[in-house]
Amino acid sequence: MSFQRTQEKLKILSDAAKYDVSCSSSGSKRANTNKGIGDATGMGICHSYTEDGRCVSLLKILLTNYCIFDCAYCVTRKSNDIKRAAFKVQEVVDLTINFYRRNYIEGLFLSSGIFKNADYTMERLVAVAKKLRTEENFNGYIHLKSIPGASDELMREAGLYADRLSVNIEIPTKDGLKKLAPDKKHEDFIKPMKKVKNEIIQFKEEKKIIKSTPKYAPAGQSTQMIIGASGENDFQIMQTSNYFYKSYNLKRVYYSGYVPISYDNRLPQIGSAVPILRENRLYQTDWLMRFYGFEFSEILNERNQNLDLDIDPKLSWALRNLHEFPVDINSADKRMLARIPGLGMKSVYKILNARRFRKLNWEHLKKIGVALNRAQYFMICDSSKFEKRDLTSEKIKGLILQNSKSKYQQSLSNQLNLFG
Amino acid sequence: MQGRNLIYDGTFDGFLSAVFFVFEHKLRAVVIQNKFEMQLGLFSDAETIITEEDKANRVWKGVKSKLSPKGSYQLYYAFLSEQKGVEAILLDYITYAFSNAQSVDKDYSHPSVLKIAQIAKSVGREKHRMEAFVRFRLTKDDIYFSNIEPDFNVLPLISKHFKRRYADQKWVIYDIKRGYGLYYDLDKVEIINMEFPADFKFTKTDSEFFQEHELEFQKLWKDYFKSTNIESRKNMKLHIRHVPKRYWKYLSEKQPN
Numbered sequence: 001m002s003f004q005r006t007q008e009k010l011k012i013l014s015d016a017a018k019y020d021v022s023c024s025s026s027g028s029k030r031a032n033t034n035k036g037i038g039d040a041t042g043m044g045i046c047h048s049y050t051e052d053g054r055c056v057s058l059l060k061i062l063l064t065n066y067c068i069f070d071c072a073y074c075v076t077r078k079s080n081d082i083k084r085a086a087f088k089v090q091e092v093v094d095l096t097i098n099f100y101r102r103n104y105i106e107g108l109f110l111s112s113g114i115f116k117n118a119d120y121t122m123e124r125l126v127a128v129a130k131k132l133r134t135e136e137n138f139n140g141y142i143h144l145k146s147i148p149g150a151s152d153e154l155m156r157e158a159g160l161y162a163d164r165l166s167v168n169i170e171i172p173t174k175d176g177l178k179k180l181a182p183d184k185k186h187e188d189f190i191k192p193m194k195k196v197k198n199e200i201i202q203f204k205e206e207k208k209i210i211k212s213t214p215k216y217a218p219a220g221q222s223t224q225m226i227i228g229a230s231g232e233n234d235f236q237i238m239q240t241s242n243y244f245y246k247s248y249n250l251k252r253v254y255y256s257g258y259v260p261i262s263y264d265n266r267l268p269q270i271g272s273a274v275p276i277l278r279e280n281r282l283y284q285t286d287w288l289m290r291f292y293g294f295e296f297s298e299i300l301n302e303r304n305q306n307l308d309l310d311i312d313p314k315l316s317w318a319l320r321n322l323h324e325f326p327v328d329i330n331s332a333d334k335r336m337l338a339r340i341p342g343l344g345m346k347s348v349y350k351i352l353n354a355r356r357f358r359k360l361n362w363e364h365l366k367k368i369g370v371a372l373n374r375a376q377y378f379m380i381c382d383s384s385k386f387e388k389r390d391l392t393s394e395k396i397k398g399l400i401l402q403n404s405k406s407k408y409q410q411s412l413s414n415q416l417n418l419f420g
Numbered sequence: 421m422q423g424r425n426l427i428y429d430g431t432f433d434g435f436l437s438a439v440f441f442v443f444e445h446k447l448r449a450v451v452i453q454n455k456f457e458m459q460l461g462l463f464s465d466a467e468t469i470i471t472e473e474d475k476a477n478r479v480w481k482g483v484k485s486k487l488s489p490k491g492s493y494q495l496y497y498a499f500l501s502e503q504k505g506v507e508a509i510l511l512d513y514i515t516y517a518f519s520n521a522q523s524v525d526k527d528y529s530h531p532s533v534l535k536i537a538q539i540a541k542s543v544g545r546e547k548h549r550m551e552a553f554v555r556f557r558l559t560k561d562d563i564y565f566s567n568i569e570p571d572f573n574v575l576p577l578i579s580k581h582f583k584r585r586y587a588d589q590k591w592v593i594y595d596i597k598r599g600y601g602l603y604y605d606l607d608k609v610e611i612i613n614m615e616f617p618a619d620f621k622f623t624k625t626d627s628e629f630f631q632e633h634e635l636e637f638q639k640l641w642k643d644y645f646k647s648t649n650i651e652s653r654k655n656m657k658l659h660i661r662h663v664p665k666r667y668w669k670y671l672s673e674k675q676p677n
Contacts, residue, residue, distance in 0.1 A: 003636045010640055015647040032587050039585040045552045046662070048673055050649040053658030060648060095640070101564060101589060102556045104641050104672075137588070259652055274653055353526035364529040 010095070012085040016065040016076050017111055020168065020224060021256045025057040025106035025141040027219040028163040036137025038100060038107070040163060044141070045106055058109040058143060059099050063087055063124055067113030071181035073170065073229045075261045076113045086115075092128045093136065100140050107141030107163070108132070118149035118188075126154060129161035141219070146192035148184060155195040164219040164251070165196050172240040176230035180266060196221050197248045220251035227282065228275040229258040229267055235305040238285055242296040245289070255282040281307040288314060291345055292338045311397060315341040318378055319393040325378040326386070330359050342374030373403050423449040425466040430454045432499055435507060436476035438469045439514060443479075452507040479514075486517040491525025494540035500573045501543050509535050546570050547577045553663075554582070554593055555672050557638075558631045564591040567622045567670060575602055579609050596622060623669060638672040645673035 026044030046055035064086035065076040075082070096108045110128055114121050125144050132138040144158050146167040158165060169189050171177040177186060196217060203216035223244060225237060241253040257279040260270045285307060288294040292314070299313050300306075308316045318325065318341045327336050329351060337348045350368045354360060359382035366372060377396045380386045391399075424447050428434035438452045453466070484492045495513065498506055512532040517524050527533045549570075556564035564586070575595050579602050582593065586604065594601030594614060603612045620626075625635050668674040 003633075003640075007640060007643060011643055011647050014644050018648045018650055032584055035587045037586065037588050045548070047552045048645060048671065049659055049662035050645065051656060051659050052650045052653035053655040053662065054650075054653075055662075056645065056648065059644065098637050099641060101586070102558075102637060102641070102672075103554045103566070103586075257653075259650060276653065350528050354528040357524075357527040358529055360529060367534055368528055 006091060006095070009085045009087055009091070010061070012083050013062045013065060013087060014060065016113075017060045017062045017109075019075065019256065019259065020060065020109070020111060020145075021054070021254045022143070022166060022222055022224065022252065023055045023057045023060065023109070024143075024164070024219075024222070024252065027251060028141055029218050030139050030141075030163060030215065032139045034137055034139075036139055037097070038138050038140030040107065040139060040141045047104055047106065057106045058141065059096055059105045059107070060109040061087070061092070061095075061111075063092065063110060063112040063121075063128070064115055065113045066115045068116070069114055069181070069183050071170070071184065072262065072264045072266055073180055073226055073258065080262070089124060089127050089131060093131050096132060096140075097136055097138065100138070105140075107143070109143040111145035112147070114147060118147045119151050119154060122147040122150035122154045122158065126158050126161065129158065133161045143219075146196065146221075148188035148192065150192050152195045155192045156199055159196060159199050159217040160214055162217055164221060165192070165217050166222040166224070167193050168224040169240075169244075170224065170226050171230050172225050172232045172237045173230070176232060180230055193221065193223070193244075193248050200249070220249070222250055222252040222254065224254040224256055226258050227255050227279050233305045234278075234282065234285075234307045235300045235302075237282060238289075238296060238300050241286065242289065253286060255279050255286070277309055278307070281309065281313060285313045288317075293335050294339075310401065312341070314339070315374060315397075315400070319397055322393060326380045327378060329365065329379050329381040330355050340375050340378050342371035342378075374400055423451065426450060426452045426469050427455050427466045428452065428469045429471050430456055431471060432496065433473055433476035434469065434471040435499060435510070436479040437471050438507075439479050439511060440472075440475040441469055442511065443518075450511070452511060454502075454507070457504065483514060483517065486520075487523055487525045491517075491523065494525065494536055497540035497543040497547075497577070498536045500576065501539050502573055503539060506539065509539075543572045543574065543577075546572045547574045549667070550574050550578050551581050553667050553671060554578075555670060556591060557625055557672075558634050559629055560631055562590060564589055565594070566592065567594045567596050569597045569670070570595065571666075573598060575600070578602075583609050623675070638675070642673050642675070 023046075024044055025040070026042075028040040030040040032039040044057055046057050048056040050056060062076070064084070065082070066084050066086060067076045067078055070078040092108070092110065096105075099105045100107065108128070110125055112121050112125060125147070129142050129144055132142065141164075142162045143164040143166065144162040146155060146158065146165045148167060155165075167189055171180055174186050177184060199216050200220065203213060206213040225240065227237065237255070244250050244253055257274040257276050258268060259274050260268050260272055263270060285299050288299060289296055294317070299317055307313050318339065324336070324339070327340055329337070334348060334352060337343060337351060338345060347368055347370050351360065351365075354364065354368065361382040362372070362385065365375075365381060377387050377391065377399070426438045426441060428438045435452065441447075442450055442452075455468075483495060487495070495510060499510060509532050513536050516530065516532060524530065524533060528537065550568055554566045554568060556566045559565050573595075575593065575598075578593070582591065582602070583604055588606070590604060590606055592601055592603045592612070599613065601612050601614060603610050625638065663671070
């Protein structure tokens with residue numbers, strides 16, 4: 001492989017791929033059984049972190065940034081005047097293997113601009129994965145992008161070689177999609193997602209009968225939405241997200257604060273801030289739904305269509321539902337413990353275990369790592385000291401904010417100024 | 421009662437032999453010290469404990485019967501931290517475990533149990549970091565070579581991971597700080613000690629030792645690292661929290677141009 005040409009291509013095609021935020025390499029079960037290279041069991045590994053603080057786990061590149069579509073929010077859109085390049089299948093294979101052998105990466109995340117048509121593109125993505133698995137004996141992680149509109153046959157083949165498949169719906173509502181990506185149809189996104197979902201279900205059924213059934217996308221599928229490009233509120237975004245989790249059994253939905261890349265007047269202009277704080281609040285909501293036993297409608301509903309920026313969504317919920325508190329740490333069930341602001345699931349499990357030995361007091365909780373600054377107003381423990389004043393929600397919020405320093409202080413005041 | 425000072429050879433079996441000695445003689449006030457840490461003269465009455473595998477195994481078997489699997493690996497992890505005074509906390513934990521009918525490893529309101537869980541967590545984090553931050557460089561002998569300087573003695577913990585993952589390539593991971601390494605010869609992992617030339621620079625990829633294309637791949641990786649970053653989201657504080665500066669020395673993507 002010619003070093004200089006590869007270097008040039010890699011620069012172009014990794015730069016174009018970086019807006020896809022997924023870098024997960026966990027959740028697969030592909031063991032190294034053939035004395036080959038690589039192993040994708042157990043948890044993922046972040047081999048490095050970029051200066052923006054994001055995990056680098058996979059070699060994340062586009063096969064090509066030539067594209068027949070002209071989606072306004074996308075940096076590789078047809079009308080954008082940028083350098084174009086395309087990797088050969090073998091080049092991607094060589095790069096992946098050589099990076100992997102040096103312990104730089106967990107595997108490959110291959111996406112692509114759409115050249116000619118959906119199937120032509122998908123075929124090439126599948127060819128890379130197939131070569132890695134069958135010729136190189138590669139057991140590392142492979143994440144392939146499902147190209148909207150790709151045929152069922154190709155999607156089936158893709159899942160046999162890939163650990164994860166994803167198709168980015170990017171714009172949370174159909175109206176937004178019509179406005180920003182007029183060439184793309186909502187159904188085209190759904191089609192491969194549906195196929196993959198059904199294949200996974202079928203695999204699980206067959207596996208029960210025949211143990212050697214070949215794996216199908218063992219790390220499931222995911223999608224991504226851009227935040228702040230097309231004017232949706234948090235309720236609409238999370239409603240879409242909730243729908244995808246429930247209807248397509250997605251492993252993850254990613255939220256990507258829109259990074260302005262265009263002077264198109266349908267979009268936030270270049271130079272406007274990336275909504276990092278809002279993105280964070282959406283992830284917190286996502287976590288509450290997936291791990292903390294919250295229903296979507298408890299956090300966002302017709303009355304509360306946007307998340308608070310200055311406090312986290314669990315605290316917001318608690319302040320709206322003061323009648324559920326205080327919770328007794330020494331007797332409450334897991335569900336209610338998980339609802340106390342300032343208590344993460346790890347602390348919840350520690351408390352459940354530790355209280356079997358003795359009643360827990362403030363000192364114990366502090367050592368365990370509970371964020372008492374928030375939790376103290378919502379709980380009682382083995383101590384005569386607890387919040388006895390009958391405080392209003394407003395008052396509690398004020399006290400908490402007064403005694404805490406958000407790591408987002410800077411962006412918070414900026415964003416509030418923008419709206420204020 | 422007079423305090424006793426026990427010196428062991430620094431190995432886990434040695435430490436467990438010392439614990440055996442403590443129980444055997446029903447000692448109360450006792451200090452267990454690694455021989456490398458022992459300060460001469462300070463403990464003139466120090467007694468050297470001879471490492472005996474069968475005694476060590478008896479203690480370990482007892483510990484395992486008293487704790488959950490997680491509890492016993494936490495003890496081993498905490499031991500590998502090599503932290504000053506960790507032996508005292510381990511001894512207190514083990515004594516507490518033996519004196520209780522039920523398993524105590526989740527009793528996070530007990531000071532030694534919590535402390536061991538916390539130290540084990542740091543060691544676990546370091547193990548995970550080494551699995552991430554090892555950077556192999558291909559030598560002229562076709563061996564993928566990496567040097568590390570971990571805070572804790574984590575080589576025994578990462579061996580399995582690398583053996584499973586890189587089953588079809590020869591590799592060496594060398595702990596420069598502790599002067600030993602792991603060598604995988606396509607069949608098994610061995611502990612090795614190496615002599616390096618006096619002028620050998622661990623941060624430099626010298627063409628005398630490394631393959632011609634090695635530097636090119638480092639360059640590609642470095643380019644990739646740079647172009648995958650989103651400048652408008654720059655957050656150095658977060659970056660440094662994930663990749664603390666002390667690890668930068670041997671990360672190819674962090675080498676100066």
